Amino acid sequence: MIRTQRAALLAVLSSALLFGGPALSAKSESEQAIDKYRELIADGNPAELWEMEGEELWKKKAGPKNASLEQCDLGLGPGVLKGAYAQLPRYFADAGQVQDLEMRIAYCMQTLQGTALKVADYNKADHKKVIALATYVVTHSKGMPLKVPQTHGEEKRMYEIGKRAFFYRAGPMDYSCATCHNADGQRIRLQGLPNLTKNEPAGKAATSWPAYRVSNSQLWPMQKRINDCYRLQRFPHPKFGSEVTVALSVYMGVNGNNIPSQAPTIKR
Amino acid sequence: MKKLLIAAGALMTVSGCALMQPDYNKMTLDVLKASFESKHIATVDRLNQDALQAACSEAEMSGKDLDPTLRKKLEAAEMASIKFPADGKFFGDWTKAEKIAQSGDGHTWKKLKAGVQNGGNCYNCHQITKKELSYGNIGPSLYQYGKLRGTSDDIVKYTWGKLYNAKAYNACSNMPRMGHKNLLTEQQLKDLMAYLFDPNSPVNKD
Numbered sequence: 418m419i420r421t422q423r424a425a426l427l428a429v430l431s432s433a434l435l436f437g438g439p440a441l442s443a444k445s446e447s448e449q450a451i452d453k454y455r456e457l458i459a460d461g462n463p464a465e466l467w468e469m470e471g472e473e474l475w476k477k478k479a480g481p482k483n484a485s486l487e488q489c490d491l492g493l494g495p496g497v498l499k500g501a502y503a504q505l506p507r508y509f510a511d512a513g514q515v516q517d518l519e520m521r522i523a524y525c526m527q528t529l530q531g532t533a534l535k536v537a538d539y540n541k542a543d544h545k546k547v548i549a550l551a552t553y554v555v556t557h558s559k560g561m562p563l564k565v566p567q568t569h570g571e572e573k574r575m576y577e578i579g580k581r582a583f584f585y586r587a588g589p590m591d592y593s594c595a596t597c598h599n600a601d602g603q604r605i606r607l608q609g610l611p612n613l614t615k616n617e618p619a620g621k622a623a624t625s626w627p628a629y630r631v632s633n634s635q636l637w638p639m640q641k642r643i644n645d646c647y648r649l650q651r652f653p654h655p656k657f658g659s660e661v662t663v664a665l666s667v668y669m670g671v672n673g674n675n676i677p678s679q680a681p682t683i684k685r
Numbered sequence: 686m687k688k689l690l691i692a693a694g695a696l697m698t699v700s701g702c703a704l705m706q707p708d709y710n711k712m713t714l715d716v717l718k719a720s721f722e723s724k725h726i727a728t729v730d731r732l733n734q735d736a737l738q739a740a741c742s743e744a745e746m747s748g749k750d751l752d753p754t755l756r757k758k759l760e761a762a763e764m765a766s767i768k769f770p771a772d773g774k775f776f777g778d779w780t781k782a783e784k785i786a787q788s789g790d791g792h793t794w795k796k797l798k799a800g801v802q803n804g805g806n807c808y809n810c811h812q813i814t815k816k817e818l819s820y821g822n823i824g825p826s827l828y829q830y831g832k833l834r835g836t837s838d839d840i841v842k843y844t845w846g847k848l849y850n851a852k853a854y855n856a857c858s859n860m861p862r863m864g865h866k867n868l869l870t871e872q873q874l875k876d877l878m879a880y881l882f883d884p885n886s887p888v889n890k891d
């Protein structure tokens with residue numbers, strides 16, 4: 418199925434390139450082709466496979482404590498899934514810190530099931546379960562307005578740090594997040610780059626992940642999205658769940674508040 | 686004595702303010718240091734900003750332009766970093782440049798395969814040839830660069846300087862300092878120069 422989708426992308430793109438006319442119209446031609454392609458595949462987002470796996474993992478007893486995750490408190494009370502993702506990241510008194518969805522799931526796996534995730538195993542082993550679980554959780558907020566809270570002092574502090582981290586230029590290429598995400602209509606190659614300082618694009622971007630990426634057949638959650646942005650910025654490696662990744666999610670989320678949640682989505 | 690007292694009073698007021706408002710800049714630095722780990726050549730010392738990076742981050746966050754005096758000072762320092770080709774030859778082999786312009790390899794968390802050079806990432810931000818439609822728009826179009834600008838000494842030198850260290854001309858330019866930061870070799874820069882100026886290169890011919 419995925420192979421067919423790739424073929425569809427190539428077909429649509431190459432027809433746009435062959436009959437695309439002068440190079441100056443590349444943006445509209447190719448981007449239209451990509452939009453058309455997204456429409457073609459939107460009905461069958463392979464993220465559903467992760468969602469199904471996530472539901473199983475949520476309900477199944479597992480780990481040294483042989484417990485399910487059904488009593489996990491994602492911020493709206495133990496076991497409440499509906500709308501929980503739309504209010505993350507938030508401060509959790511039990512953990513004493515602001516956590517994003519992936520960190521909160523990892524926290525529940527640790528406390529309820531007794532399964533400790535190794536930071537170094539990011540995107541491997543049990544971390545893959547976090548991605549499936551995150552996909553399951555976000556579907557329960559689809560269409561609901563984003564409401565990332567700013568009531569606790571720690572939530573406000575994380576916003577301020579996220580804002581500064583967003584504009585922080587460093588490394589051999591002098592890039593910050595803002596290099597790509599502080600203006601409208603920018604692209605790297607043909608990839609559109611949301612302006613994360615503005616409400617609508619920030620809200621859409623903040624709630625786009627987990628997303629199924631057709632180009633590499635992977636499901637990427639937000640931690641992985643931010644991780645790869647930092648790779649492209651030529652920064653050192655951000656640790657899973659590190660404060661900077663959560664602070665950036667808070668910054669993006671608060672900027673995007675009130676925009677309906679979209680995840681899980683499908684990307685090029 | 687009176688002056689001293691006034692100065693001390695002023696200092697106290699300043700530090701009083703500092704106590705009341707949390708120092709988010711300091712907190713951010715601490716958070717960055719705790720959040721990253723070294724991987725391959727991308728070591729944590731990359732988090733340390735130079736004066737230009739710090740000034741541009743601040744200006745961009747506030748949405749205000751750099752103070753003109755500071756801008757002049759920063760640009761002069763960057764200008765002084767520009768090294769022109771030792772042999773006086775600005776142009777290499779344009780046939781090798783397309784590969785450099787296409788490639789985004791290098792400077793990340795992975796060791797490059799033997800024989801692979803760092804890429805220029807040029808197409809990520811620039812239109813360059815007519816043929817390559819997958820180009821970004823963060824930088825200006827370079828299509829027909831030489832054809833439109835000619836090959837006077839001034840434009841050739843300026844273009845070398847811009848490739849070598851774009852910050853010399855615009856302190857907070859988004860373009861990396863390709864020569865100054867050793868992102869590309871002198872030979873790669875020469876190949877790109879030929880690409881931009883040679884009338885037979887696809888930049889100008891098509």
